[in-house]
Structure formats: C-alpha cells, structure tokens
Amino acid sequence: MNDEFRIGMHILAVDDDRTCLKILGRLLESCQYHVTTAPSARMALNLLRENKNKYDLVMSNVHMPDMDGFKLLELVGLEMDLPVIMFSENDDPKLVMKAIDVGACDYLLKPVQLKEVKMIWQHVIRKKKTSKRSNDDPRFKWSRDLHHKFVVAVNQFGVEKARPKKILNLMNIENLTKEHVASHLQVFFFISYALDF
Known part of the structure; x- marks a missing residue:
C-alpha cells in the first residue's frame, strides 16, 4: 500500500544550487517518486500555477536569491493546498520555528538523507486527511500562552x-x-536536540 502510493507521487524540488538539486532529484527518483526540478522559486511557482493538480508535494531550499523559500511557502499556502517541506544547511531553531509557523510540514537539514526522503509520502497522506476534515478551518496558531501550556x-x-x-x-x-500537538511536539524535540548539540 505505502509503496504503491509512493511510486505514484509527483514532487517538485526547488534549489538554486544546481548540484544539490541534481543530487536531491536522483535521491527522490531512487525512491520511485516522479520528480520535477526547478532552479528558482519563481520558476517553481510558475510550474505550480500552470499545473495545480500535477504535484503532491513541494520540497524547497530556504535560502534562494530570487525569492526565499518562506515566500514560496507562503504563496503555495495561499494559492494551493500542498504540503511543503523546507530544507537548509542552517539548523538554527528560530529558522525551524519560522518554517513551521509559516506552514511547512517538515524541515530537513542538508544534505537530505535517503531515510528522510523515503518517509515524505506520509506528509501527503496527512495533508489529504486534514484537508478533508477541515477544508475551511484557519491554520492553527500557537500563541505564547498556548506554547507555555504545551x-x-x-x-x-x-x-x-x-x-x-x-x-x-x-x-x-x-x-x-492531536495532529496539531503531534506536529508541535516534533518541532519541540527538534529544537531541544539542536540546542543540546
């Protein structure tokens, strides 16, 4: 079941570093995903707007010269209902929190590992489930008070x-x-780990 779903997934990978993009593309293809690569956020946005129903997931670098990954993430969130995974060489907890706050479903460190790529299909399933449950719900915001209670x-x-x-x-x-808490817990553990490291 999982393998069948994974094989049919279409992923748009975005990175201005063409070498990293090529490596990421090969890594994704080795997991039998269908991959389209874009060397800039603007090109990625054009591809998404032209083929809204073609892609299941977007993987984007955070730091890019034409438009950063956060802006791309924001626009994807406003215009289409797609999960976005951010990746970067920077493991600064503030950056990770910003990515999750803007709407990323995951944050990976470069170089992205094969074991991580094998698991990304789960975000698509989760996104489809939450979309069915709450099509019109606003995105849940973690206030300072709520985070303290957490x-x-x-x-x-x-x-x-x-x-x-x-x-x-x-x-x-x-x-x-439970999904809100699970996702916040994942970020919380990541940040705690990064601070201890």
Whole structure:
C-alpha cells in the first residue's frame, strides 16, 4: 500500500544550487517518486500555477536569491493546498520555528538523507486527511500562552513519556487536535536536540 502510493507521487524540488538539486532529484527518483526540478522559486511557482493538480508535494531550499523559500511557502499556502517541506544547511531553531509557523510540514537539514526522503509520502497522506476534515478551518496558531501550556504538559509527563494524546487531554483546549500537538511536539524535540548539540 505505502509503496504503491509512493511510486505514484509527483514532487517538485526547488534549489538554486544546481548540484544539490541534481543530487536531491536522483535521491527522490531512487525512491520511485516522479520528480520535477526547478532552479528558482519563481520558476517553481510558475510550474505550480500552470499545473495545480500535477504535484503532491513541494520540497524547497530556504535560502534562494530570487525569492526565499518562506515566500514560496507562503504563496503555495495561499494559492494551493500542498504540503511543503523546507530544507537548509542552517539548523538554527528560530529558522525551524519560522518554517513551521509559516506552514511547512517538515524541515530537513542538508544534505537530505535517503531515510528522510523515503518517509515524505506520509506528509501527503496527512495533508489529504486534514484537508478533508477541515477544508475551511484557519491554520492553527500557537500563541505564547498556548506554547507555555504545551511545555508544562510535556514536563509533567517527562520528555520520554510525552505523547500527543496525553498532552492534548491535559491541555484541554478547544479546536486543538492531536495532529496539531503531534506536529508541535516534533518541532519541540527538534529544537531541544539542536540546542543540546
């Protein structure tokens, strides 16, 4: 089932570094994804606008000269319902948080690894499920107060035993879903790891 789905996926990869783009393209193809590459964010946006239903997922570098990955991510979020994965050599937690806040479903470090690429199909499935559930819902925003409550909940269970469902039940916030908590938990662990490193 997973393999069948993965083989049919169309991915748009974006990076102004043509060598990195070629390597990423080959990596994606080795996982049997259909890949289109774009050496600039503007070209990627044109491809997406011309073929809105062709792509399942976008992978974009953060730092590009013509338009940065955040602007591309923002426009994709406004114009089409596609999951976007950001990647960069920079593991600054503030940058990771910004990417997730703007709407990225994941943030990978360059060079992107094969094991990570093998798992990206999950974001497409998740996006399709959440789109069906809440077509008109605004994107969930994590306020400072909400994040504080989240951290208190994580600390109560301890990092090792903190699970999205447990945190969700303890926080007891209206409109907060298990998916929101799971995604925030993933970012939280990434940042904690980056700060300890």
